[in-house]
Amino acid sequence: MSQTQPGNAKFVAARLQRGWHSQTDVAEAYQQHAALLGERATITVRQVRRWESPTPGWPNTLARRVLRNMFGMPLEELGFVPLQPVRRDTTAAAPGREDDSMRRRTVLGGILAGATPLLDPHALEHLAAAVTSARRYADHHLVAHLRTALDEAARTDGRTGPRQALPAALGILGAIDEIARDAAPAVRRELLVVGARAAEFTAWLHRDAGDPPHIATFFHDRAIEWATLTGDGPMHAYVLLRKAQATDRDDAARMRDLAQAAVHGPWTLPPRAQAEALQQEARAMALTGTAPDVVARTLDHAHEALAAAPPAEPATCTGPLCAGYTTDRLMxxxxxxxxxxxxxxxxxxxxxxxxxxxxxxxxxxxxxxxxxxxxxxxxxxxxxxxxxxxxxxxxxxxxxxxxxxxxxxxxxxxxxxxxxxxxxxxxxxxxxxxxx
The missing domain is CATH 1.25.40.10 (Tetratricopeptide repeat domain)
Structure with missing residues (x-):
C-alpha cells in the first residue's frame, strides 16, 4: 500500500508562525512584501501549493528575494534545496563569513518589513546597523527604540486586532533574537528582558487570532526561557498566568496548576498581577468543582492583593505587569x-x-x-x-x-x-x- 508523501513541513510551520493560515494568505503577503522591495510581483495559490509540496524546487531570483524578505531566514530553512552547491571564494572571506552575512541580510529584510511602520527613520537606521554589527551598535538607545515599537504594536492590536499587529511583533522579536547573539552582556540582558515581553505578546496575538495552540506555546516557552536567563522571576510567573488563561476549559486541572504556580512559586508578583493570578486560580477551582466557599475565599484574596497595589497606570506592553488591572476588571x-x-x-x-x-x-x-x-x-x-x-x-x-x-x-x-x-x-x- 502506498503512503502519502509528506509535504514541505518547514515552509508550512514558518508561515503559520507568521499568522498566514492559508495559502491565499501567503500569496497576499508575497505581493505586499514584493511591493516593499519596489517590485510588482504576484504568485498564485497553485505556486504556494507547489512550495508546500514534497518537492518545492528552488525559487527564481525575484522569488528568492521576496521570500527572504517575508520570512527573514535563509531559504534552506524553509525547506528549499538549491539546484547546485554554492561556490565560495575562500580567499575573499573566512569560512562561514559569507553565509553569516547572507543570514543577517535576510533577517534584516524580515525585521524591517514588520517593524518599519513603528520606528522613525533614525531608529530604523540604528536597528539596521545593530543587525549588521551588534557589538558596535547595540546599545541602550536601541533597546529603548524596541520598547517603543513593542508598545506601539500593542496599541495597534487594541485598535485593529491581532492580525494587524502580528507582523510588527514578529519583526521586533526577530530583531531581538538576532542582535542579542553578539551584543555586549549588559545590553544583551536588556534585550532579553524586552524579548520576554515581546514573546509573551506574540503568543497572545497568535492565541487571539485563533492559531493552533502549539504556536502560542512556542512563544510562551521562549518568553519563559528569556525571563529565566535574565532572572526576571515576576515575568516568569506572569507567563505562567498567561499560559493558564490560554488553557482550554476542558483541561481545568492544568489551568489550576499553572495559576497556582504563578501565585505560589519562588517569586513575588506585583500586587495587581497577583490579583489577576488569584482570580484565574479561582476560575480553575470553579471549573474543577471546588466548593463555592473555597472559590469565594480565593477571590477575597485577589481583592486583598488589589487593595495593596499602588495606583493603576495606563497599561503598556513593557511597563509594570498588569499596571492597568482594576477593580472593575477583577469583578x-x-x-x-x-x-x-x-x-x-x-x-x-x-x-x-x-x-x-x-x-x-x-x-x-x-x-x-x-x-x-x-x-x-x-x-x-x-x-x-x-x-x-x-x-x-x-x-x-x-x-x-x-x-x-x-x-x-x-x-x-x-x-x-x-x-x-x-x-x-x-x-x-x-x-x-x-x-x-
Missing part, C-alpha cells in the same frame, strides 16, 4: 467564576454592573459582553442573550477579537434549544457569515 472576571460555578444569575448581575461603569478597552468590553450573553443564556433568557451577543459581535467582528468570538460561539451552542427564535437565528447567522 468582571469574578462574574466568569460565578458562571463557571453554575451561578449564571450572579454573573449577570456583576457583569451588567461593571460593564456599565467600568472603563474597558474595546477588546475587553467585547469579551465580557460575550460572557454576559453566555450567562444570560444559562440563566434562561434566550432573547436577551442573543441581543447581547449581537452587541458583542458588533465590537469583535471587524478587529476579529478571537477570544470574544469564541465565547459567542459557545453561547450560540447553548442557545440551540431556542434556535427558531428570531434573535437567536440572527446571532447564529451573523456569526456564520464572518470570514474565517
Amino acid at each position: 468582571a472576571q469574578s462574574a466568569i467564576c460565578h458562571r463557571e460555578a453554575g451561578q449564571p444569575e450572579s454573573a449577570v448581575v456583576l457583569l451588567r454592573q461593571h460593564l456599565s461603569r467600568g472603563d474597558f478597552a474595546p477588546r475587553d468590553r467585547a469579551f465580557f459582553t460575550a460572557h454576559l450573553a453566555g450567562a444570560l443564556a444559562a440563566a434562561g433568557e434566550p432573547d436577551e442573550a442573543a441581543t447581547t451577543g449581537l452587541a458583542a459581535l458588533g465590537l469583535a467582528a471587524a478587529p476579529h477579537f478571537g477570544q470574544a468570538l469564541g465565547e459567542l460561539r459557545r453561547t450560540v451552542a447553548a442557545l440551540r434549544p431556542y434556535a427558531r427564535r428570531a434573535t437567536v437565528r440572527e446571532l447564529r447567522q451573523a456569526l456564520t457569515a464572518l470570514p474565517a
